[in-house]
Amino acid sequence: VSMPLQYRYRFDHKGRIKTYITAGGGFHVIAQSDIDVQIKYHFASLSFGENPNNDPNLAQTIEESRRIRAHILDGAPFRTKSFVSANAGLGLEYALTPHKTLFLQSIIQYQIPGLQFSNNNGKHLRSISLQAGVRGPLGK
Numbered sequence: 001v002s003m004p005l006q007y008r009y010r011f012d013h014k015g016r017i018k019t020y021i022t023a024g025g026g027f028h029v030i031a032q033s034d035i036d037v038q039i040k041y042h043f044a045s046l047s048f049g050e051n052p053n054n055d056p057n058l059a060q061t062i063e064e065s066r067r068i069r070a071h072i073l074d075g076a077p078f079r080t081k082s083f084v085s086a087n088a089g090l091g092l093e094y095a096l097t098p099h100k101t102l103f104l105q106s107i108i109q110y111q112i113p114g115l116q117f118s119n120n121n122g123k124h125l126r127s128i129s130l131q132a133g134v135r136g137p138l139g140k
Contacts, residue, residue: 002028006087018093022107030081083111083125100136109130118127 006024091105111125 002026004087008091016095018095018101020091020093022091022105023088025087025112026085026109028083028085034116043129075076085109085111085125091115096134100134102133104130104132 004026006022007071008022010020012018017083055068087107087109089105089107091103093101093103095101107129109125109127109129
């Protein structure tokens with residue numbers, strides 16, 4: 001669940017094609033989380049180039065993965081399931097009518113680390129999104 005807040009600034013106001021930048025932030029709560037975490041084991045007793053799959057006991061542990069399911073509804077601490085992000089992007093609009101535009105924008109989002117009420121265990125989420133659609137005022 002995300003609550004974004006963004007500001008959009010248009011560079012040009014003339015013509016049918018308009019360019020803009022967007023910047024802002026968001027508050028995010030992870031309501032449901034099903035994550036498979038791969039666990040990597042290091043075997044100091046193996047010599048270089050030796051295949052640990054030749055030993056059946058070691059082969060079982062190498063392939064281990066753990067599913068983490070800790071949801072807000074199951075009583076997970078709020079700070080482990082929330083984060084704040086900053087985002088910035090560029091966009092392009094094409095005016096179809098005075099009140100409807102086609103748009104294409106890309107946004108980069110980064111989790112702000114080190115906030116007391118959000119998860120700061122070194123899990124800094126980064127994402128890039130490409131959005132396209134029709135934009136228009138409500139009711140017109």
